Amino acid sequence: MLTLDKVTFMNGGFPLSADFTIDAHSVVAVIGPSGAGKSTLLGGIAGFHEQVAGRLTWRGAAIGAVPPAQRPVAMLFQDNNLFPHLTVFQNVALALGPSLRPDAGARARIMDMLAQVGLEGLAERKPAALSGGQQSRAALARALLQDRDLMLMDEPFSALGPALKDRMLDLSVELAKAAGRTVVMVTHDPDDAVRVADTIVGVAAGRAFAPQPAQDFLRNPPEAFIDYLS
Numbered sequence: 741m742l743t744l745d746k747v748t749f750m751n752g753g754f755p756l757s758a759d760f761t762i763d764a765h766s767v768v769a770v771i772g773p774s775g776a777g778k779s780t781l782l783g784g785i786a787g788f789h790e791q792v793a794g795r796l797t798w799r800g801a802a803i804g805a806v807p808p809a810q811r812p813v814a815m816l817f818q819d820n821n822l823f824p825h826l827t828v829f830q831n832v833a834l835a836l837g838p839s840l841r842p843d844a845g846a847r848a849r850i851m852d853m854l855a856q857v858g859l860e861g862l863a864e865r866k867p868a869a870l871s872g873g874q875q876s877r878a879a880l881a882r883a884l885l886q887d888r889d890l891m892l893m894d895e896p897f898s899a900l901g902p903a904l905k906d907r908m909l910d911l912s913v914e915l916a917k918a919a920g921r922t923v924v925m926v927t928h929d930p931d932d933a934v935r936v937a938d939t940i941v942g943v944a945a946g947r948a949f950a951p952q953p954a955q956d957f958l959r960n961p962p963e964a965f966i967d968y969l970s
């Protein structure tokens with residue numbers, strides 16, 4: 741369970757507060773108006789934004805003071821963050837450490853992950869020689885191979901067309917669930933939440949609300965989200 745116990749994260753001068761828990765292995769959609777603090781919530785959990793109050797724990801262990809790279813967190817961003825001078829294989833290999841020449845065991849894991857995301861045959865390509873969807877698949881492979889309990893997704897597929905976006909979201913959640921991950925994803929599309937999420941965390945004006953079952957939230961939204969959803 742991820743516990744945000746009266747937590748406040750600061751993004752520049754912007755405070756985001758949260759006081760709730762997220763069940764392990766659940767899929768949580770984070771929705772709310774632009775500028776409300778959705779990315780700040782994810783960045784705070786990942787350790788990119790300062791935590792100025794409260795206690796953040798994962799499975800009972802405090803992680804608030806743990807450096808980002810050592811948190812149980814893998815993150816998928818909108819821009820994919822692929823290194824242009826490295827091949828797909830090398831980009832994905834970075835999930836396992838700095839070596840670009842992994843041993844046979846690691847090599848097998850990388851190739852297996854590339855197959856799972858549908859990139860077999862493209863391992864030696866550079867990102868510029870991939871389509872947008874294929875680049876997203878490479879970033880997904882790297883995030884999954886990191887083997888971290890929490891997968892945070894900040895609208896990673898929003899630059900793709902609607903059908904491809906849906907396919908990538910479905911694939912990400914399917915593979916993350918199969919790997920036993922807990923998924924927290926920002927989306928601007930309530931339909932995404934209904935399709936893949938168990939619960940919704942609404943974020944409005946610097947406050948993240950406790951997760952509610954996705955259908956309940958959308959059928960009977962808290963006051964702060966009525967205008968946003970209508």
Ligand SMILES: Nc1ncnc2c1ncn2[C@@H]1O[C@H](COP(=O)(O)OP(=O)(O)OP(=O)(O)O)[C@@H](O)[C@H]1O
Pocket residue numbers: 751752753754772773774775776777778779780781943
């Ligand atoms: N570096 C910064 N310094 C000061 N304020 C910032 C900084 N970055 C973001 N903010 C402010 O923090 C608030 C929350 O931003 P955040 O990116 O978390 O919102 P969001 O809900 O993810 O928005 P969007 O849906 O538009 O991506 C915004 O009002 C934004 O202007």
